[in-house]
Amino acid sequence: MSASPAAGRPRNPDVDRRVARAAVELFGSQGWAGFSVEAVARRAGVGKASIYLRWPSKEALLVGALAERVPVVADVDTGTLRGDLVRLARQLLDMHLGPSGRAFERMGLDAPQLPGVAERWERHREAQVRAARAMIRRGIDRGEIAADTPVTLLLDTLCGGVALHVSSTPERLRPNIDVEDYAERLVTFLLRSVE
The missing domain is CATH 1.10.357.10 (Tetracycline Repressor, domain 2)
Incomplete structure (x- = not known):
């Protein structure tokens, strides 16, 4: 997924995969109208901060997830x-x-x-x-x-x-x-x- 690199400890690829899968599943079931970073975070079992460290917006999150999973x-x-x-x-x-x-x-x-x-x-x-x-x-x-x-x-x-x-x-x-x-x-x- 094309997320911006974060300083500090290395990123966990499992979190990236879980977030991408959750984002694609949520978009597939709810469309853009029902898509939110909070809902993706809940579905992926991560904090919103983990998502925002990787993607600056919910649109960037969705585009990155689609690029990886579709x-x-x-x-x-x-x-x-x-x-x-x-x-x-x-x-x-x-x-x-x-x-x-x-x-x-x-x-x-x-x-x-x-x-x-x-x-x-x-x-x-x-x-x-x-x-x-x-x-x-x-x-x-x-x-x-x-x-x-x-x-x-x-x-x-x-x-x-x-x-x-x-x-x-x-x-x-x-x-x-x-x-x-x-x-x-x-x-x-x-x-x-x-x-």
Whole structure:
């Protein structure tokens, strides 16, 4: 987490981790309106002073916690377009369903109010688009799909399919989502539509 270094005794990395986890969980469940340093401190089992020694404001705390706990989509080259898209779908599913999934979703909702969070959200979106487009370009270069494939439509369908599947699944059933199976089936369906 990008906290400012403090003079004196060395920082305890366990406190940093607990605070980051608590901040992301609180933001995911309450959004910015319910986010406070006091609530994060309570949830993490630390004093407010410990937080303020590391982060100068609640926005800096949240931005640092999101940077540490919410992963960014990575470009992965498996050697095939199908393999790449399955990996992309898995990453997106893990992002939505993982321990920071609620915070990831909240980032999109609350970003307009918070410049630091908006910047982090934009990085997520740009990384996702860059990674996905690189996968499609490689697939076109390898002759796996036609050069005139509607790239934006294909990627919108993949990313939207993942997001809709997660959001339309009742909370109590989300742990039952088979990430591997859904990613495989979604990509199979999409690639059949562009053959």
